[in-house]
Amino acid sequence: MADEPAPERADAARNREAILAAALRLVESRGVDCVTMETVAAEAGVGKGTLFRRFNSREGLMAAVLNESETVWQASVISGPPPLGPGAPPMERLLAFGHSRLRANLVGASLIDAAGRAGQRSVAAMSFANLHVRYLLRELGVDGDLPLLATAILAPLELVVLEQQVERERIPVERLEAGWDDLVRRVVGG
Amino acid sequence: MADEPAPERADAARNREAILAAALRLVESRGVDCVTMETVAAEAGVGKGTLFRRFNSREGLMAAVLNESETVWQASVISGPPPLGPGAPPMERLLAFGHSRLRANLVGASLIDAAGRAGQRSVAAMSFANLHVRYLLRELGVDGDLPLLATAILAPLELVVLEQQVERERIPVERLEAGWDDLVRRVVGG
Numbered sequence: 001m002a003d004e005p006a007p008e009r010a011d012a013a014r015n016r017e018a019i020l021a022a023a024l025r026l027v028e029s030r031g032v033d034c035v036t037m038e039t040v041a042a043e044a045g046v047g048k049g050t051l052f053r054r055f056n057s058r059e060g061l062m063a064a065v066l067n068e069s070e071t072v073w074q075a076s077v078i079s080g081p082p083p084l085g086p087g088a089p090p091m092e093r094l095l096a097f098g099h100s101r102l103r104a105n106l107v108g109a110s111l112i113d114a115a116g117r118a119g120q121r122s123v124a125a126m127s128f129a130n131l132h133v134r135y136l137l138r139e140l141g142v143d144g145d146l147p148l149l150a151t152a153i154l155a156p157l158e159l160v161v162l163e164q165q166v167e168r169e170r171i172p173v174e175r176l177e178a179g180w181d182d183l184v185r186r187v188v189g190g
Numbered sequence: 191m192a193d194e195p196a197p198e199r200a201d202a203a204r205n206r207e208a209i210l211a212a213a214l215r216l217v218e219s220r221g222v223d224c225v226t227m228e229t230v231a232a233e234a235g236v237g238k239g240t241l242f243r244r245f246n247s248r249e250g251l252m253a254a255v256l257n258e259s260e261t262v263w264q265a266s267v268i269s270g271p272p273p274l275g276p277g278a279p280p281m282e283r284l285l286a287f288g289h290s291r292l293r294a295n296l297v298g299a300s301l302i303d304a305a306g307r308a309g310q311r312s313v314a315a316m317s318f319a320n321l322h323v324r325y326l327l328r329e330l331g332v333d334g335d336l337p338l339l340a341t342a343i344l345a346p347l348e349l350v351v352l353e354q355q356v357e358r359e360r361i362p363v364e365r366l367e368a369g370w371d372d373l374v375r376r377v378v379g380g
Contacts, residue, residue: 144372151351152343152345155342155351156342158350161348165341178335179342182335183342183377187373
């Protein structure tokens with residue numbers, strides 16, 4: 001009835017955040033396949049029953065973690081430390097953006113699998129990346145059809161392309177990063 | 191028993207070719223959604239029963255058409271008239287390749303939907319495109335990690351990227367072609 005949420009709801013929200021943060025930590029350190037409902041419950045200090053009550057299933061939890069990881073990543077682009085966040089020269093920011101997007105997408109790939117049908121990457125997430133790259137290209141003084149150039153330099157970071165390179169061709173991530181840097185320098189030019 | 195196939199089998203193969211060619215013509219002129227088993231049977235001059243006997247279902251037919259269209263396209267790259275086929279300068283060939291790949295992928299997208307579970311684009315098809323672009327980049331004297339540069343300039347032509355641009359953002363194909371040309375000129379450089 002007051003302006004603040006009831007204490008139970010505030011607690012529940014904090015609890016949810018703590019669970020998602022714990023799950024994301026585990027996914028990033030161990031890989032999705034090694035993360036069970038038990039390990040998440042233990043890491044977050046809650047009962048397994050709570051996990052199932054909140055997220056229904058491991059798929060449901062993984063879909064929420066996917067969402068959370070996208071939000072955390074966007075926050076670090078918008079207001080995190082440089083060079084990913086504001087404060088570094090635009091070329092440094094662009095390269096940092098690509099590398100972090102590449103790694104986030106590789107983690108995202110396994111989360112999308114684990115999330116099953118709930119694991120669709122949102123259109124909003126794609127347009128955030130495109131808008132940010134467009135902004136940096138403008139800062140770099142690039143002329144041309146910036147929405148399409150932004151799409152073109154983001155396209156090699158798409159999951160379908162990365163999965164082919166990493167899983168099938170076994171190309172190391174460092175080589176993918178170097179290749180992407182080369183692409184960006186060519187596109188930005190002089 | 192002789193060196194030549196039995197007359198019935200040669201007839202059957204010719205018949206299959208004729209059906210697939212008719213179906214591909216219809217798909218390219220009308221769009222997949224307007225192509226039924228009836229229209230294909232009429233165009234190919236065979237009975238509807240023959241179509242079902244050969245391809246089981248509309249999905250089965252569409253999967254065969256997808257395969258056929260990839261084969262026809264590869265043949266035109268390898269030995270068709272310039273600028274897509276041999277004989278034109280490498281930059282002209284590369285631009286023609288991108289445009290024709292873009293349009294083939296847009297037709298392919300609807301075929302993949304129509305083919306259902308049988309409609310997976312093969313890894314062989316992807317490596318053909320990559321090998322061809324690598325060859326042209328080498329001809330153009332481009333230095334660098336050519337397999338990754340080839341992947342990078344092919345990535346904006348991938349279905350997931352094109353569908354977003356064409357279906358959701360309603361970007362005309364001509365603008366996509368111009369954007370791709372600009373990307374390629376930047377990557378190839380001076």
